[in-house]
Amino acid sequence: MPAVRGRLTSKVIRIFVTGGRFDKQYNELAGMLTFEDTHVPEMLRLGRSRVEVSITTLMMIDSLEMSGEDRGLVVERCRGADERRILVTHGTDTMIETARALAEALPTIGEKTIVLTGAMVPYAFGSSDGLFNLGSALSFVQVLPAGVYVAMNGRCFEWNRVRKNGATGIFDEIP
Amino acid sequence: MPAVRGRLTSKVIRIFVTGGRFDKQYNELAGMLTFEDTHVPEMLRLGRSRVEVSITTLMMIDSLEMSGEDRGLVVERCRGADERRILVTHGTDTMIETARALAEALPTIGEKTIVLTGAMVPYAFGSSDGLFNLGSALSFVQVLPAGVYVAMNGRCFEWNRVRKNGATGIFDEIP
Amino acid sequence: MPAVRGRLTSKVIRIFVTGGRFDKQYNELAGMLTFEDTHVPEMLRLGRSRVEVSITTLMMIDSLEMSGEDRGLVVERCRGADERRILVTHGTDTMIETARALAEALPTIGEKTIVLTGAMVPYAFGSSDGLFNLGSALSFVQVLPAGVYVAMNGRCFEWNRVRKNGATGIFDEIP
Amino acid sequence: MPAVRGRLTSKVIRIFVTGGRFDKQYNELAGMLTFEDTHVPEMLRLGRSRVEVSITTLMMIDSLEMSGEDRGLVVERCRGADERRILVTHGTDTMIETARALAEALPTIGEKTIVLTGAMVPYAFGSSDGLFNLGSALSFVQVLPAGVYVAMNGRCFEWNRVRKNGATGIFDEIP
Numbered sequence: 174m175p176a177v178r179g180r181l182t183s184k185v186i187r188i189f190v191t192g193g194r195f196d197k198q199y200n201e202l203a204g205m206l207t208f209e210d211t212h213v214p215e216m217l218r219l220g221r222s223r224v225e226v227s228i229t230t231l232m233m234i235d236s237l238e239m240s241g242e243d244r245g246l247v248v249e250r251c252r253g254a255d256e257r258r259i260l261v262t263h264g265t266d267t268m269i270e271t272a273r274a275l276a277e278a279l280p281t282i283g284e285k286t287i288v289l290t291g292a293m294v295p296y297a298f299g300s301s302d303g304l305f306n307l308g309s310a311l312s313f314v315q316v317l318p319a320g321v322y323v324a325m326n327g328r329c330f331e332w333n334r335v336r337k338n339g340a341t342g343i344f345d346e347i348p
Numbered sequence: 349m350p351a352v353r354g355r356l357t358s359k360v361i362r363i364f365v366t367g368g369r370f371d372k373q374y375n376e377l378a379g380m381l382t383f384e385d386t387h388v389p390e391m392l393r394l395g396r397s398r399v400e401v402s403i404t405t406l407m408m409i410d411s412l413e414m415s416g417e418d419r420g421l422v423v424e425r426c427r428g429a430d431e432r433r434i435l436v437t438h439g440t441d442t443m444i445e446t447a448r449a450l451a452e453a454l455p456t457i458g459e460k461t462i463v464l465t466g467a468m469v470p471y472a473f474g475s476s477d478g479l480f481n482l483g484s485a486l487s488f489v490q491v492l493p494a495g496v497y498v499a500m501n502g503r504c505f506e507w508n509r510v511r512k513n514g515a516t517g518i519f520d521e522i523p
Numbered sequence: 524m525p526a527v528r529g530r531l532t533s534k535v536i537r538i539f540v541t542g543g544r545f546d547k548q549y550n551e552l553a554g555m556l557t558f559e560d561t562h563v564p565e566m567l568r569l570g571r572s573r574v575e576v577s578i579t580t581l582m583m584i585d586s587l588e589m590s591g592e593d594r595g596l597v598v599e600r601c602r603g604a605d606e607r608r609i610l611v612t613h614g615t616d617t618m619i620e621t622a623r624a625l626a627e628a629l630p631t632i633g634e635k636t637i638v639l640t641g642a643m644v645p646y647a648f649g650s651s652d653g654l655f656n657l658g659s660a661l662s663f664v665q666v667l668p669a670g671v672y673v674a675m676n677g678r679c680f681e682w683n684r685v686r687k688n689g690a691t692g693i694f695d696e697i698p
Numbered sequence: 699m700p701a702v703r704g705r706l707t708s709k710v711i712r713i714f715v716t717g718g719r720f721d722k723q724y725n726e727l728a729g730m731l732t733f734e735d736t737h738v739p740e741m742l743r744l745g746r747s748r749v750e751v752s753i754t755t756l757m758m759i760d761s762l763e764m765s766g767e768d769r770g771l772v773v774e775r776c777r778g779a780d781e782r783r784i785l786v787t788h789g790t791d792t793m794i795e796t797a798r799a800l801a802e803a804l805p806t807i808g809e810k811t812i813v814l815t816g817a818m819v820p821y822a823f824g825s826s827d828g829l830f831n832l833g834s835a836l837s838f839v840q841v842l843p844a845g846v847y848v849a850m851n852g853r854c855f856e857w858n859r860v861r862k863n864g865a866t867g868i869f870d871e872i873p
Contacts, residue, residue, distance in 0.1 A: 199645065201692060204585075206555075219476075219480065220481065221517075222480070294551050295549065297648060298648050300394060300549075300647075302394060305395030306483060308483030308487070308502065309486065311484065312484040312487035312499070326399070327396075327399040329487065340552075342396075345398075374819055379719065381731065468726045573870075574851070654829045655833035658852065659745075661834065662834040662852065663837050678840075
């Protein structure tokens with residue numbers, strides 16, 4: 174962890190958007206849930222965030238639809254990023270799989286802090302956890318040492334010490 | 349900072365509520381802004397937070413109304429708390445003054461991580477930064493070493509290295 | 524139309540709920556749109572409505588799923604209702620078909636004012652027209668003479684003088 | 699009331715905005731409630747309203763601050779309007795006084811349907827009745843015969859048959 178001096182010395186934080194419920198929205202003509210542009214910039218404005226970020230949308234899909242190739246792209250982009258601290262928004266269903274892929278590639282990715290987060294209810298809906306999770310993950314990524322983490326439900330876990338409880342949707346520590 | 353093992357080993361986080369815009373709401377009969385019960389439990393539910401917390405409302409006032417006595421109460425309660433990690437919700441106007449009072453009392457308070465946060469727009473209103481700030485502060489408090497901090501705008505500052513910009517309402521590092 | 528004396532002399536307004544987007548919501552465990560209880564009572568509370576109403580959920584389905592039998596149930600219940608003024612919440616896709624069924628049965632239904640309304644975006648989502656439409660339809664039903672109407676987009680139409688524009692989702696008068 | 703033919707034959711509806719809680723909002727730098735631009739256009743968009751309207755802001759004040767001169771302006775503008783159907787958004791505290799001024803001037807105003815409405819909670823806040831009231835009043839104004847009315851709580855009253863209950867904020871018929 175960087176020494177805490179004044180403001181936590183975090184240069185630009187990279188944000189890679191991959192979709193998931195976090196960014197799903199309702200298309201009123203089709204009458205279905207779809208993806209359009211990411212809401213992350215709008216959410217950061219709402220939070221009056223002044224963290225310097227660079228946002229890139231890699232894809233906008235359900236994590237259940239993610240292929241090995243898609244995960245490979247996330248790994249590749251994390252490797253190629255200049256930033257040392259990276260936040261990845263991701264569907265909750267296979268978030269841990271992508272975390273694993275990143276952890277396995279960490280030797281080639283380098284000394285980077287990568288935090289994955291998502292939402293149980295799309296930000297576009299009234300009762301979303303999205304804004305809370307974004308504030309949470311953006312904070313963890315600024316202070317944690319290099320490694321791959323999952324941040325959900327206000328908590329943060331090393332990638333290999335967490336699983337998603339299928340019945341409740343909650344992310345818990347593997348005992 | 350505690351070693352990162354699995355889930356960040358944070359036992360119960362103490363939350364002291366003091367009011368500020370964070371918790372202001374609109375009283376429709378009076379036609380004015382007032383304080384009622386804190387919204388923090390509701391916000392944690394919305395965020396699907398699973399962090400163990402113990403919430404205590406110390407007072408519900410504008411931080412401009414805070415007296416030395418009020419700040420003394422905050423210090424006293426932080427000193428008496430069993431928890432080592434404490435989040436204080438506070439009005440933004442004099443948040444740094446209370447942070448100073450806490451820092452000065454730190455030798456008697458003990459090895460505790462105390463993070464203060466607030467909101468520019470009340471949570472009860474449509475465009476609030478409250479939920480984002482709560483997620484942010486709750487995360488910083490779980491990982492930072494002992495000390496007194498101010499968490500606003502997605503960033504975290506040591507108490508004596510930050511000031512509130514009166515014109516913009518943003519919290520910036522003192523150069 | 525009843526003579527306007529003081530308050531429009533409308534006794535209890537019957538509200539029959541049939542579902543449609545009006546009441547759809549997001550099920551976070553399934554990750555899909557589903558129906559649970561109707562939101563109409565909650566919406567009337569939000570609107571501080573003091574109109575006396577009696578709310579009955581007849582079914583909770585997409586209007587595309589409505590069978591002749593389902594529409595028959597709506598007709599039958601409108602016939603059997605004691606109230607002379609009835610509001611029916613309904614999916615927009617086949618709202619006019621149900622309106623037609625009601626109009627055709629009107630001789631046996633009696634001198635009743637029946638207004639159908641719905642929403643393009645579910646009330647449970649942030650950008651819903653539901654609350655506006657409910658206020659609108661609840662007002663039209665209190666003052667219009669006996670007949671069957673469709674109330675959408677702030678306007679009210681006789682059932683046989685309106686069609687839904689498939690491209691825009693707007694309800695327009697048949698020229 | 700105009701004969702109901704197809705769509706209610708309502709040409710352009712004039713909307714005069716005078717302020718009141720309907721349009722109040724939170725100024726985050728000042729930390730107080732203030733008036734900025736009216737939210738009516740935004741609310742009509744949210745409701746997917748297709749009613750043709752012409753919106754004019756006459757003033758943006760608390761109705762408790764309204765002077766005889768202010769009310770005179772409302773009367774004058776209603777008199778000068780080409781439209782026969784007029785909606786006036788107004789603070790609830792003295793809405794009935796303005797309604798009285800309009801009714802007294804009705805002989806010189808002409809055969810016009812004027813409906814006043816407001817909100818108990820500002821539209822800008824989470825729990826507002828504003829959108830419901832707007833949908834309601836916009837509907838009443840399209841169908842009622844010439845006269846001056848107050849539309850609140852989903853109901854509509856002739857101006858001299860209603861009073862505001864100070865304790866509950868509800869508008870009730872004068873028995």
